Amino acid sequence: MRCGDFKESYLHDEEIFQSLWVKCWLYGFILILAVLPLFAGAYALHVANLVGIAIIGAVGLNILTGCTGQISLGHAAFIGVGGYATAILITRVGMPFWFALPIAGFISAAVGMVIGIPSLRVKGLYLCIATLAAQFILDWVFVHWEFMTHGIRGINVPPPSLGGVVFDTERSFYYITLVFVILSVGFGRNLLRTRWGRAFVAIRDRDLAAEMMGINLFRYKLISFAISSFFAGIAGGLLVSFFKVVTPEHFPFGMSIQYLAMIIVGGLGSILGSILGAAFMTLVPELLNVLTSSAKDWFPSVGQMFMPMKDVVFGVLIVCFLVFEPHGLAAIWQRIKNFFALWPFSY
Amino acid sequence: MEIVPQILVSGLAAGGVYGLVALGFVLIYKATSILNLATGEFMTLGAFICLSIMTQTSAPFYVSLLVTLGFAALLGVIIERIILRPLIGEPIISVIMVTIGLAAILRGMTHIIWSPEYRSFPQIFPPEPLDLGFAIVPSGLLWGFIFAMICTIVFTGIFRYTRTGLAMRATASNQQAALSMGISVKGVFALSWSFAAITAAIGGIIVGNISGISIHVGHIGLKVLSVIIIGGLDSIIGAIVGGFVIGILENFAGVFLDPYLGGGTKEVVPFIVLVIIIMIRPYGMFGKAIIERV
Numbered sequence: 001m002r003c004g005d006f007k008e009s010y011l012h013d014e015e016i017f018q019s020l021w022v023k024c025w026l027y028g029f030i031l032i033l034a035v036l037p038l039f040a041g042a043y044a045l046h047v048a049n050l051v052g053i054a055i056i057g058a059v060g061l062n063i064l065t066g067c068t069g070q071i072s073l074g075h076a077a078f079i080g081v082g083g084y085a086t087a088i089l090i091t092r093v094g095m096p097f098w099f100a101l102p103i104a105g106f107i108s109a110a111v112g113m114v115i116g117i118p119s120l121r122v123k124g125l126y127l128c129i130a131t132l133a134a135q136f137i138l139d140w141v142f143v144h145w146e147f148m149t150h151g152i153r154g155i156n157v158p159p160p161s162l163g164g165v166v167f168d169t170e171r172s173f174y175y176i177t178l179v180f181v182i183l184s185v186g187f188g189r190n191l192l193r194t195r196w197g198r199a200f201v202a203i204r205d206r207d208l209a210a211e212m213m214g215i216n217l218f219r220y221k222l223i224s225f226a227i228s229s230f231f232a233g234i235a236g237g238l239l240v241s242f243f244k245v246v247t248p249e250h251f252p253f254g255m256s257i258q259y260l261a262m263i264i265v266g267g268l269g270s271i272l273g274s275i276l277g278a279a280f281m282t283l284v285p286e287l288l289n290v291l292t293s294s295a296k297d298w299f300p301s302v303g304q305m306f307m308p309m310k311d312v313v314f315g316v317l318i319v320c321f322l323v324f325e326p327h328g329l330a331a332i333w334q335r336i337k338n339f340f341a342l343w344p345f346s347y
Numbered sequence: 348m349e350i351v352p353q354i355l356v357s358g359l360a361a362g363g364v365y366g367l368v369a370l371g372f373v374l375i376y377k378a379t380s381i382l383n384l385a386t387g388e389f390m391t392l393g394a395f396i397c398l399s400i401m402t403q404t405s406a407p408f409y410v411s412l413l414v415t416l417g418f419a420a421l422l423g424v425i426i427e428r429i430i431l432r433p434l435i436g437e438p439i440i441s442v443i444m445v446t447i448g449l450a451a452i453l454r455g456m457t458h459i460i461w462s463p464e465y466r467s468f469p470q471i472f473p474p475e476p477l478d479l480g481f482a483i484v485p486s487g488l489l490w491g492f493i494f495a496m497i498c499t500i501v502f503t504g505i506f507r508y509t510r511t512g513l514a515m516r517a518t519a520s521n522q523q524a525a526l527s528m529g530i531s532v533k534g535v536f537a538l539s540w541s542f543a544a545i546t547a548a549i550g551g552i553i554v555g556n557i558s559g560i561s562i563h564v565g566h567i568g569l570k571v572l573s574v575i576i577i578g579g580l581d582s583i584i585g586a587i588v589g590g591f592v593i594g595i596l597e598n599f600a601g602v603f604l605d606p607y608l609g610g611g612t613k614e615v616v617p618f619i620v621l622v623i624i625i626m627i628r629p630y631g632m633f634g635k636a637i638i639e640r641v
Contacts (some may be wrong), residue, residue, distance in 0.1 A: 005638030049365055067442065070442065071440050083356070086386050117626075118625050121625070121626065121629060122625055122629045124439045125439060125443070125580070126576075126625055126629050127380055128382075128439075128443055129382075129572055129576060129621065129624055129625065130621070130625045132569070132572065132618075133572075133573070133618035133621045133622045133625075134618070134622070136569075136614070136618045137615055137617060137618050137619060137622070140611060140614065140615040143611065143613060144608060144610070150463075151358070217387075222401065253569075257451075259446070260440075261443060261448075263442070264440070264441075264444055268440070294434070304462075305459060308454070308455040308456070308457075308459045309455065309459070311451045311452070311454050311455030311458065312451070312452050312453070312456060312459070313454035314451045314455075315447075315449060315450070315451030315452030315453075315454075315455065316448070316450040316452060316586070317448075318444055318445065318447065318448030318451070319430055319445055319448040319449065319452070322434065322441050322444060322445045322448070323433045323434065323445075324439075326437065326441060
């Protein structure tokens with residue numbers, strides 16, 4: 001703890017910005033993010049968009065899995081529902097992107113609540129398997145409900161536009177992503193200080209005790225599923241508008257696992273963790289991609305090694321974090337901060 | 348409806364393999380309360396190792412099978428020792444995720460060592476299909492079924508009638524008590540993992556024989572989840588019966604529902620059944636009912 005940092009009231013203790021410094025740092029950081037497109041190339045912005053979308057999805061999953069303790073192996077399916085809903089609302093109904101996206105979020109939330117119904121009866125392992133089943137069932141629906149989803153051919157999605165500006169490049173879309181990331185991180189961070197957020201954490205820590213204290217378990221579990229799926233739906237809508245096409249291959253089971261990996265690597269139950277984890281798990285494969293393509297000149301066979309290498313690195317990361325640092329990158333970050341807060345006289 | 352017996356027989360034959368793979372899940376779950384989501388990758392790995400030994404050294408099938416099983420057992424022990432043991436007592440999400448991470452590692456390694464294209468297994472079993480009069484069983488399915496049944500009986504026998512099996516059952520029912528009776532719980536953990544790896548490898552070889560080997564053999568590993576949920580996570584009998592149920596159901600779905608729903612129902616029906624079972628009877632047909640009201 002920092003010297004001279006005293007809390008005199010609960011209100012003060014719960015503040016998001018614990019000091020003026022933190023606030024300044026954050027605004028500075030957002031400013032840097034806002035001017036980033038002026039300097040970065042198209043590839044960097046492409047990756048930045050993916051990171052941003054991953055952050056939104058990861059914050060959602062962290063609310064469900066990290067804070068409420070309901071493990072979901074079907075997050076990609078909810079992202080898919082959001083993506084398809086956005087695409088269908090834009091192309092079939094002719095709605096502008098800005099209305100389609102929130103409605104898609106609500107549709108995704110509704111589907112999430114349906115999937116969350118088994119959580120009334122089962123938890124832990126069984127819920128995990130139920131959500132996995134939901135993933136495969138929804139996958140099947142994406143492929144086979146041709147009337148709505150056009151099957152494996154997919155739907156082409158026109159880019160969003162606002163007042164004559166068309167957001168069809170990495171650069172312009174980056175601002176949409178940035179705004180939604182800031183909104184969702186702000187919402188997530190605030191949610192955890194409300195009655196709902198505390199109820200979620202209580203359910204995670206001991207469901208029996210939570211029920212005794214008057215938390216309606218089923219209601220709050222469903223709320224958690226709904227919020228998490230809403231985030232997923234927004235992430236899905238952004239994803240398909242960014243790629244300008246939606247096909248079932250965009251939302252495989254592996255993506256669900258990747259989101260779980262993000263929040264585990266980042267830190268369960270921490271919004272900062274979701275951000276760090278999403279950035280980390282998106283950047284590592286890209287880095288690997290760059291490495292393998294630059295090594296191609298010397299080892300021509302390394303190009304086909306990229307996909308399996310990605311799998312191996314991904315698995316090793318998950319296993320190593322679980323075994324050595326179960327609290328994730330957020331804990332490492334906290335430790336570094338603590339170290340420098342009192343540096344060089346830590347005792 | 349002359350097609351019905353044919354579907355029943357195909358379903359039963361496929362169900363035998365599911366039951367065998369499900370046995371691997373159940374063995375690990377009973378002993379260690381871990382759901383091993385890397386089972387599918389164990390299958391792929393086993394099938395590839397067996398194939399390599401057969402093609403590289405031209406050893407006869409049963410020799411390469413034995414060597415493969417040795418490998419599988421070793422792999423199971425190593426994985427238990429270095430990956431799972433540090434996680435004893437950790438929350439359930441860590442344990443599930445670590446097996447998923449393991450699956451990713453194994454999948455990547457298999458992909459790197461053996462390229463992703465399809466291969467077919469050399470002819471091991473006599474190719475003539477068996478004509479039962481009312482139905483015809485393709486040779487791959489028939490021998491797969493026979494093989495799966497033999498393995499299931501052997502493992503059930505070990506579990507029921509040997510000292511090792513007794514130790515495993517004791518650990519499953521109460522670890523503290525088992526420890527105090529002088530049973531090496533760590534040894535039992537390692538043994539369960541190697542048994543599970545062996546059953547998965549045999550399952551992989553059978554599936555490889557029926558439909559060829561690629562890195563996608565592992566998908567069956569996830570389908571088998573519905574088998575163990577139907578049977579009950581901790582019931583060996585449940586795994587076998589559940590295997591048959593799912594095998595028959597998916598074959599019926601494949602024939603009767605595909606024309607209406609546009610194909611692929613075989614892949615999704617097990618999961619729909621799974622959700623229904625979880626909603627009405629989460630502990631399955633034979634599982635131990637742990638009722639906790641909150």
